[in-house]
Amino acid sequence: xxxxxxxxxxxxxxxxxxxxxxxxxxxxxxxxxxxxxxxxxxxxxxxxxxxxxxxxxxxxxxxxxxxxxxxxxxxxxxxxxxxxxxxxxxxxxxxxxxxxxxxxxxxxxxxxxxxxxxxxxxxxxxxxxxxxxxxxxxxxxxxxxxxxxxxxxxxxxxxxxxxxxxxxxxxxxxxxxxxxxxxxxxxxxxxxxxxxxxxxxxxxxxxxxxxxxxxxxxxxxxxxxxxxxxxxxxxxxxxxxxxxxxxxxxxxx
Amino acid sequence: xxxxxxxxxxxxxxxxxxxxxxxxxxxxxxxxxxxxxxxxxxxxxxxxxxxxxxxxxxxxxxxxxxxxxxxxxxxxxxxxxxxxxxxxxxxxxxxxxxxxxxxxxxxxxxxxxxxxxxxxxxxxxxxxxxxxxxxxxxxxxxxxxxxxxxxxxxxxxxxxxxxxxxxxxxxxxxxxxxxxxxxxxxxxxxxxxxxxxxxxxxxxxxxxxxxxxxxxxxxxxxxxxxxxxxxxxxxxxxxxxxxxxxxxxxxxxxxxxxxxxxxxxx
Ligand SMILES: Nc1ncnc2c1ncn2[C@@H]1O[C@H](COP(=O)(O)OP(=O)(O)O)[C@@H](O)[C@H]1O
Ligand SMILES: [Mg+2]
Numbered sequence: 001x002x003x004x005x006x007x008x009x010x011x012x013x014x015x016x017x018x019x020x021x022x023x024x025x026x027x028x029x030x031x032x033x034x035x036x037x038x039x040x041x042x043x044x045x046x047x048x049x050x051x052x053x054x055x056x057x058x059x060x061x062x063x064x065x066x067x068x069x070x071x072x073x074x075x076x077x078x079x080x081x082x083x084x085x086x087x088x089x090x091x092x093x094x095x096x097x098x099x100x101x102x103x104x105x106x107x108x109x110x111x112x113x114x115x116x117x118x119x120x121x122x123x124x125x126x127x128x129x130x131x132x133x134x135x136x137x138x139x140x141x142x143x144x145x146x147x148x149x150x151x152x153x154x155x156x157x158x159x160x161x162x163x164x165x166x167x168x169x170x171x172x173x174x175x176x177x178x179x180x181x182x183x184x185x186x187x188x189x190x191x192x193x194x195x196x197x198x199x200x201x202x203x204x205x206x207x208x209x210x211x212x213x214x215x216x217x218x219x220x221x222x223x224x225x226x227x228x229x230x231x232x233x234x235x236x237x238x239x240x241x242x243x244x245x246x247x248x249x250x251x252x253x
Numbered sequence: 254x255x256x257x258x259x260x261x262x263x264x265x266x267x268x269x270x271x272x273x274x275x276x277x278x279x280x281x282x283x284x285x286x287x288x289x290x291x292x293x294x295x296x297x298x299x300x301x302x303x304x305x306x307x308x309x310x311x312x313x314x315x316x317x318x319x320x321x322x323x324x325x326x327x328x329x330x331x332x333x334x335x336x337x338x339x340x341x342x343x344x345x346x347x348x349x350x351x352x353x354x355x356x357x358x359x360x361x362x363x364x365x366x367x368x369x370x371x372x373x374x375x376x377x378x379x380x381x382x383x384x385x386x387x388x389x390x391x392x393x394x395x396x397x398x399x400x401x402x403x404x405x406x407x408x409x410x411x412x413x414x415x416x417x418x419x420x421x422x423x424x425x426x427x428x429x430x431x432x433x434x435x436x437x438x439x440x441x442x443x444x445x446x447x448x449x450x451x452x453x454x455x456x457x458x459x460x461x462x463x464x465x466x467x468x469x470x471x472x473x474x475x476x477x478x479x480x481x482x483x484x485x486x487x488x489x490x491x492x493x494x495x496x497x498x499x500x501x502x503x504x505x506x507x508x509x510x511x512x513x514x515x516x517x518x519x
Contacts (some may be wrong), residue, residue, distance in 0.1 A: 058418045081420030086416040098286060098411060099462055099471040099517075109405035110410065112421050140518075142466045155415075161417070 010037045011166050011198055012057060019052055026052050030066070030223050034200060036165070039192045039212055042202045044219035050202040051089050053219065054168055055122075055139040058086055082095035082113050086158025089170035089202075094150050096144040104141045106130060109158045130154075131163035132195075133187060148175035149184060160191065167191070173205065182231050185212055263491065266377040269385040270483035270501070273391035273440045274453060278401050278479035280437055281458030282472050283430065286410045292329070293454035295344035296438040297447045299325040303439075304447075305358035306374045314372070315384070315439060318500050322435035325351070328384075330431045331464035375446030377487070395433045402426060407468055410445035444483070445498040453501045457482065460509040463516040478508050 012034035015128040019027040026049045034040055044050050052198055055061040059075025070078045100108075104119060106126045110117055117125070133153040143151060151170050159167055169188075175179045189212030191197045201213075216232040218224040277293075284292055285335040303318030310317070325347060359365055371379065380388075399406065409423045417423045434454075441450040461475030486501030492499040493500070 055414075058413060060417055079420065081418070084418065086415055086418035088412065090419075091412060091415065094411055095286065097462070099465045099466045099468055100407070100411060103409070104407070104468050108408040109415075109419055112408050112416065114420070140466075158415075160280045168418075216337055 001084070010034070011036055011071060012200075013069040014053075014057060014134070015067050016066045017053070018069070019049070019055060019056060019061070020064060021052075025209075025221060027056075027063075028222050030219070032226060034166070034222065036198055037192075037196065038215045039189070039199045040201070040215040040217060041213045042200065042217045042219055043206055044202075044204060046204055048204075048220040050134065050219055051170055054086070054170055054200075054202060058084065079114070082162040083165045085156075085162065085164040085167040086167045087159060087167075087172055089174075091155050091170075091172075092148050094144070094152060098144055100143050100214040101140050102130070102135060102143055104163050105143050105154055106158045110161050113162060125161045129157035132160060132191075133157045141238070147171075147180075149177070152176065152184065153187065156187070156191075160195075160197070165172060165198065169199070169201045171203055172201065173203070175236075176217065181207075188212060206244045254466075261379055263487065265380055265382060265385045266497070267484060267487055269380055269392075270377055270444045270487065271390045271480045272389040273437065273444055273502050274479035274483045275456070275476045276392040276395040276437045277441050277450075277453040278457035278461070279396060279472055280430070280434055282461055282468075282475050283399075283406050283456040283485035284408055284434065284454060285458050285462060290455055291341045292434055293438055294451035295329065295341075295348035295351075295439075296322050297434055297442060297450045298348035298355070300435075300439050300442055301350040301372065301447045302355035302358065302374055304354040304369070304442075305362065305364070308364040308369065309358050309362035315443070318442070319436065319439045322439050323432050326431035326435040326470050327428060329425055331484060337508075339358070347494070370465055371446075372442060373447050374496065375442065375444050375449065377444040377497045377501075380443060384443065388443060391440055395437055398429060398433050406430065445501055449502045452505065454478070456505045456509050458500070460505075460512045464512050474512070478505060478512070481508060 010033055012032070014030060014032040017030040018025070019028050032053075042050055042053070048208070052061065057070070057075070058065050059068075059070075059078065068075055071080065071083060097200055103126055104128055107122055110125055111252060127136065129137055130139055133156050135150060135153050135157060138146065138154075140148065143154060145153065156169075173184055176184060190203070192199050192212065207211075208227075214229050215227065216229055217226040261265060284290060287464075300318045301323045306313045306321065307317030309316030319431060329343050329347055332338060332347075359369055405416070405421045408419070408455030409421050411518060413423055422470045437454070438450055441453045444450075445453055457475040457479035458471075461471040461473070464474050465471035482501050482505035486504040487497055489495065490497040490500035
């Protein structure tokens with residue numbers, strides 16, 4: 001366990017989470033704390049419950065036992081939804097013929113908030129968000145015509161346009177080629193350090209444990225490790241999970 | 254063409270028809286993208302049972318039909334959510350049941366006559382002034398709902414989970430869309446009839462979806478195609494002495510066909 005730093009705010013807290021599906025446990029006694037400024041990678045093989053954990057944190061699924069606090073509130077009472085951004089695992093699996101421009105995809109989130117937003121403010125927010133992810137030149141392109149990596153960057157723009165404090169990404173680099181993956185992680189690193197955005201990234205790819213990540217959690221139904229990047233590299237957590245017969249994709253950076 | 258607009262009933266028909274057609278078209282864009290193309294077909298058959306019930310209990314058939322359709326729309330939504338039916342199964346089951354119950358009720362009430370036929374095939378030219386006002390108001394209500402929730406509907410249609418995490422109340426909006434669909438189906442029934450109202454929800458929307466790059470243009474094109482179908486269809490029906498309902502739907506199909514030639518590539 002990482003002891004919460006007295007200075008930084010705890011944005012997310014999860015205690016004693018249990019969740020099962022069809023009589024099979026998916027998560028067992030998972031506790032986790034996410035501190036402002038973290039770039040947390042949640043690692044685990046396919047089927048280890050990563051997506052389920054994110055959905056429980058965000059209130060899309062209800063746990064059988066245990067509790068979640070988002071900014072100090074349980075998910076069902078947490079109305080300040082602009083504070084969190086979420087890019088689901090299947091974000092790029094939308095209908096490829098969906099008629100929406102990149103601009104419309106970013107604006108749909110801005111305009112779904114609690115407060116009304118004027119057209120000039122919307123224009124500014126969309127432009128800044130698209131410039132941040134380096135996709136402004138594609139603003140009028142139909143979203144289905146972009147590559148997987150470009151779509152993911154547009155979804156990041158959609159999330160950050162609302163000025164969130166924390167961003168959850170579920171396997172965002174599946175279908176993104178190696179070169180663009182680095183570029184993608186650099187973007188997340190920039191958002192984390194200069195944008196002061198807390199990032200939680202879920203993946204089965206341990207290649208992510210790179211220079212940008214500062215906390216690591218290993219999940220396989222239970223939480224095997226939760227600590228800083230340095231502690232992770234010197235611990236046997238990775239070997240332990242692999243020894244358990246679970247296939248993690250390993251490549252060194 | 255001056256003579257055309259002299260006929261009050263034609264003016265009424267055009268006014269009500271355009272309002273209802275636009276409501277159908279706008280809603281249709283969302284329904285097609287939600288892979289819910291058959292909901293209009295299903296609800297129209299259930300609305301038929303409502304009409305037959307109205308005729309039997311001698312209440313205003315449109316109102317009874319509206320109540321039945323709204324309940325059925327919410328029921329279908331629940332069935333799809335909970336029972337784990339595959340795709341369109343819930344709709345197919347409910348629509349067959351609707352037709353069956355409708356036939357029985359109509360037979361009991363002894364009303365297998367012209368008034369029932371007018372609901373099956375539509376009777377826009379017989380539309381009453383009060384019905385015009387009511388239909389236009391309800392169509393307007395549906396349009397206001399879609400305008401107010403436009404971005405939320407788009408967001409949840411595009412990525413339901415991201416929308417939900419962003420605070421969009423997806424379940425309540427599902428219910429709202431179901432109710433709006435039920436209303437437009439019952440209204441549309443008045444113009445093109447039970448057997449053709451599904452076409453109104455699908456053809457203009459499909460025309461918009463195949464042509465547009467942006468969501469806003471898809472909605473706009475669908476609305477224009479729908480209005481044009483009503484105006485041109487009624488004019489053609491009047492000039493050729495063809496049935497209005499069939500002519501309107503054929504015209505909308507022709508416009509769809511023309512736009513198909515200009516469809517978006519890639
Ligand atoms: N809707 C569901 N119905 C039944 N089982 C599910 C469902 N969703 C997830 N599971 C099960 O829960 C486990 C964890 O799934 P998931 O959270 O998606 O894992 P991960 O994201 O780590 O790949 C898997 O074994 C999966 O089979
Ligand atoms: Mg997953």
